Amino acid sequence: MQRTLSIRIDEEDYNFVKKMAKAHKEEMSKSVRELVNLGRLMFALEEYKKCKISLGKAAEIAGVSISEMMTLLSEFSIPNNITYEDYLEGLQTLKKMWR
Numbered sequence: 116m117q118r119t120l121s122i123r124i125d126e127e128d129y130n131f132v133k134k135m136a137k138a139h140k141e142e143m144s145k146s147v148r149e150l151v152n153l154g155r156l157m158f159a160l161e162e163y164k165k166c167k168i169s170l171g172k173a174a175e176i177a178g179v180s181i182s183e184m185m186t187l188l189s190e191f192s193i194p195n196n197i198t199y200e201d202y203l204e205g206l207q208t209l210k211k212m213w214r
Contacts, residue, residue: 126184152178156187 122133136146159176162168163184168176174184188195199207 119183121136159184160191160193166196170195170197185202 132143132146135150139146149197156177159168159173161185162176163170163173170184170188171181174181177184177187179187180205185195
């Protein structure tokens with residue numbers, strides 16, 4: 116379900132969105148949605164990098180699968196925060212799933 120949101124932004128940001136939309140030949144609202152999605156991804160990557168959130172939470176915030184998030188972490192050269200205990204827990208979960 117899509118919802119409508121009215122926001123106030125300064126003229127410089129407005130002009131940036133307008134130029135972006137024109138360059139991609141799309142409506143401004145689509146450009147804003149793309150920027151929000153990119154912002155979600157950057158926020159998730161930064162929070163994960165600071166060890167504030169888990170891999171699963173980062174994937175949830177970014178709106179991608181865990182495997183996609185792992186690929187993105189690699190592409191952005193962000194080291195893995197998974198502890199040995201997390202790894203063992205994941206193995207136990209896999210064992211339960213395959214029984």
